Amino acid sequence: MGVEAFSVAWDRSEESLECSLQQHLRGTAVLIMDPECARLLPALCAVLADPRQLVADDTCLEKLLDWFKTVMETECSLHLLQDHPCLMELLSHVLKPQDISPRVLSFVLRLVGIFAAQEDCFQYLQQGELLLGLFGETGALSWAAWNMPSVRSGWIQGLCSLAQHPSALHFLADSGAVDTIFALQGDPSLFVASAASQLLVHILALAMQGGASGSSISEAAAWPVCAQKIVNHVEESLHSKATPQVTQALNVLTTTFGRCHSPWTGALWGRLSPPVACLFERDPIPAVHSLMDLLLSVARSPVLNFAACGLWEMLAQTLSRLSPTQAGPLALGTLKLQHCPQELRTQAFGVLLQPLACILKATTQAPGPPGLLEGTAGSSLTVDALLSSKSAFVGLLCQTLAHLEELQMLPQCPCPWPQVPLLEATVTILRLCDGSANPSSSVGGRLCGTLGGCVRVQRAALDFLGTLSQGTSPLELVLEVFSVLLKTLESPESSPTVLKKTFQATLRWLQNSHKIPNCSDLSPDALLFLGELFPILQKRLCSPCWEVRDSALEFLTHLIRHWGGQADFKEALHSSEVPTLACQLLQDPESYVRASAVGAAGQLSSRGLQATPTSPENPQAQQGLLMDFMHILSTDSEGFPRRAVLRVFTEWLRDGHADVIRDTEWFVATVLQAVSRDLDWEVRMQGLELAQVFLIQAMGRSSLHCPYTVGLPEATSPSPHPEFLQTLCRLPLFEFAFCALLDCDRPVAQKACDLLLFLRDKTTSCSGPQEAGDSPNSASVEAVLQRWREGEQGQPLGDLEPEAMLAILRSLDLEGLQGKLAKSSDHMEKSPQSLLQDMLATVGILEENEADCY
């Protein structure tokens, strides 16, 4: 039977080949269904229909569907079905009671949906009773495989695809599918249930799209039957006592308002807002999260007239009804809304601030700081209530801090922003966490106990503290921030993650504290702070925990990058052991730390802050660091430190570091030599980057040497000096770039290609193309390159003449190569033809495996 089926399939494939040729002649696009695919299709359909053949890989079927979808975008699906009878056979094959695997059933349901999305094809399929047979009550619903979630999901997705035109709407109404979808909303599989809700929204939108218009929108009775049915169902569900049903209805509505922005949604809200409002009167409020999502979704809708539909009142009521833990996300959502009455914004902000206000209230003697408590004065929320569950309290606090942090970044950030009380509250929280707070009240004591050593809250508070650095704060508070930061950095209890966050926050506060416009200098307070910070940093650089050493080094690098040029900073740094310790960490056993130490030492050296102060008479120490880095580059067993070295070298070259410009040629040559042997592709990439910086600089410089240059070097694109080309050959930069061009890692090859293109463009005027083939030297180079291509990359190019290099450069099809490299490496394997071949190969139908994908 297998052989027969195969021969039949073969015959058909010949037919289809003819068909597609005819189509081609007719001028129909056959871009995607190419002849080879058309030839393979019948065999594949036979495999799919054969219950004995197991399609092992679900992703193949998904890819196949994607392919069909793309085909359908350019082709008429009816023609496709008619031209490929094997497809029709596969579709109708499912109608016969056979034990086809659920995944194939699901596939076919979805495929039919894709075909039936076009109305003519829909009608064609309906005539054949295929649609009713698959989607009707006697179809998939009656199969044993209906128990499988994948089949139910396929059924929904199929319907979702086909519901694109009025005919589909009638079909849905007549076939009773809508009732099935209602039932599937409560499906035990979450995927199915969610897809069912989405499908209802899709159908509702489709029905309303064509059904109602103009004045009839406001009259629900004038809505299409199908839409009415759905809305009635949602309304009934909203009245239900069972929370899952209410949740389903709310989810449908949330999706509807999120997706559909036509005028009819206003009428829909007008009709359904009373039952939604009733939900808030129940105790407890059912499906709180879904309710909040719905309110926010409605509030975001661009077509609703909120003032008229009472949404603001409902939001206000909800905010006051919900517990602080529940109301947080709603308050944040409300504050993010574009057009929201100020009163509501104030209320929402008050809700968000409540936990912090409570903490301030419990820990301060004063009647209460202004600003933060105003909005919440009437609230009955107390710390006692909050403290009833530690985990809930900690969760609420973290959530609040994260919400406030998010809010401060947004354009909708409330104004005036209560910077001072927020900062006070955050500092208080940090003090409660590290145990240094000393509240007099008993509630304060309980807060101490709850938050003491709580890393989660500490992290969230530090993040928020960092964000708060953007506002303007009074000096005494800034000093308090510095003191709490120091305390956290110093404390032996601080975990590595907390320390990292503290370093980040410290950096932000140093950048923003007491900011004087147009001045990047550190404030006097910041300098005092640094004086205390460096001894702590010293200790952290000696931490037994590598994460701490690493983040301390990163922090140091940032500090130097920002303020390394400032005399006061230099003085403070030099009076500590920090530079020495940082350089010692170049020998750290942990590679990440070594990498960070490279960054820090490089930065120190760039700013002339290295451990041993160099004088013009004694350049040895400085040279020492360069040699240390070279040593790391050529010997370190881990990639991170080597990458870090190259980043520093590139920066040094770019910034004209003294050691580099002393003998740039030697420097570049040594680095390239080390990099060309490196096994880490990122190091090789960085090497090319360094080469590029060198080229740009050198060309700029050589052009300046040219006495005839007029105007800016960039504008005139000068040709390089012949001596410079000699240098490139000597370095050997050409050899490095050619070698990288054949690199097995695509990004490296791409970068090399870009570099060579740049070089070729800059050297076009140097010599004429006619010289290319003439040079005997270039012939030998090409021969070597050819051997390289064949995998023998050990052989050097030998001594090269610039002319030969240029000739080769011009002879290479760099643009072509660039195009090839731009394609992702799996572009061959992604072709539909390859997909079909793979699928057939896995089931062993294809006689000879012609695929050579991998």
Next chain:
Amino acid sequence: MLQEEGTYQTELIDLSTVDVILISNYHCMMALPYITEHTGFTGTVYATEPTMQIGRLLMEELVNFIERVPKAQSASLWKNKDVQRLLPSPLKDAVEVSTWRRCYTMQEVNSALSKIQLVGYSQKIELFGAVQVTPLSSGYALGSSNWIIQSHYEKVSYVSGSSLLTTHPQPMDQASLKNSDVLVLTGLTQIPTANPDGMVGEFCSNLALTVRNGGNVLVPCYPSGVIYDLLECLYQYIDSAGLSNIPFYFISPVANSSLEFSQIFAEWLCHNKQSKVYLPEPPFPHAELIQTNKLKHYPSIHGDFSNDFRQPCVVFTGHPSLRFGDVVHFMELWGKSSLNTVIFTEPDFSYLEALAPYQPLAMKCTYCPIDTRLNFIQVSKLLKEVQPLHVVCPEQYTQPPPAQSHRMDLMIDCQPPAMSYRRAEVLALPFKRRYEKIEIMPELADSLVPMEIKPGISLATVSAVLHTKDNKHVLQPPPRPAQPPSSKKRKRVSEDVPDCKVLKPLLSGSIPVEQFVQTLEKHGFSDIKVEDTAKGHIVLLQEAETLIQIEEDSTHIICDNDETLRVRLRDLVLRFLQKF
């Protein structure tokens, strides 16, 4: 320097009446010679082997340090209260100075240690039949123990100096503490706010920082305990911190024994270290440090040490109080340079007080107290796990520390609230002894015929002789009924045994009046009248002029001198009752 130590309050108890001393760990046995040698104590001391051995080392070190600086005379006049009042601060405030004693000698130490009875974990020790005591691992130090003191129906756990952290000793045995009536909890961490992990990190950072800057590090410490963990941390850390060339010196009269003892107590170590022994490898990595010459140990600063001494270096030495021992020398030597650092790790002493005599001091000083004993969070976890009916603890643990009165988390919080005690307070533990276990001899048990009263509950009467000796109770079969006296001698013997009558069976059940009347009628009685009374019924046999009074717990047959009738009636009554 005072060479006297405050010991114990002698007025509180007469130590000669104490039968048993249980030692929890080697840190809390330093006063043992004072008790065993000078108080008339004749009881037994129980401790595990490592506790005794390492305790000996600690005492030996102490004696050695003290004896190095002998004093011909000792002043005692200052102990006069009137004089003491006038002395400067620390002396003025000292309490109970009259009880201060000179330090004991090695001879006294040996004599004291000879009174120790060695025990192993989970070993059950009978104390006079009254209670059984069992040491359990407390996870704090080598051989450190918690004690279970239990009778058959009561269980008291004494938890002192325990740790839930993973350090070198065997982990704490929590499971055996379950079902305690009372859990006495003491010896919690001295520094509840300092997390040992953080402190070890701090210790390493400060050590490395000092040494890298060319300074020396002094660690005043005991010769055993936390030092093992510190050496292990340093073992992992020195290479990464680039300290491989820095010498570590451990100077103590008992340094060698301490390092070696730690390696041989395999069965008392945590699982990881135990398994190393089978490889075989030394359980502690300090063996490798010694082998590679990174760690060197000396009995004192004299002799070999002075030849080998190389700076910068790290020195571990005692005594942590900085009042005696080799540490004093190093404080004098290094105190003047700010490059050097002294790092305090022992939590028992206030580092500020320890440093006071050395001021002004240029040397940097770091306080990294490493106390692995339970903190309050761990206590609340432990209590949740073990669930004792009552917790008893020192008063200090039931309120936040005075310096941090707002820290409500730094106290024991349990339900019902812990019972607290103060110094020298006698406390009645909150349980009553309701039951005693009594053993029944097999032959007596054979003779018992239990009857089921309710499903699952059977009763049997037993007549026996109760023997009580050493708090053990045994029921033995009663002696046979006395033989008719045949001779005078016999008679005297039988007089000795308690007067044993033949025992009547016990009766139970109630008499249904209607059925009883019917039975009477069946047996020929007529003219029966029943009267209800407050307590029961009266059955009147008018003809026989007899009255049967039936009440809840008694039945009386009142008839006029007619024994035959009474016996007949009695037998009829007995038909309705169960005998056993």
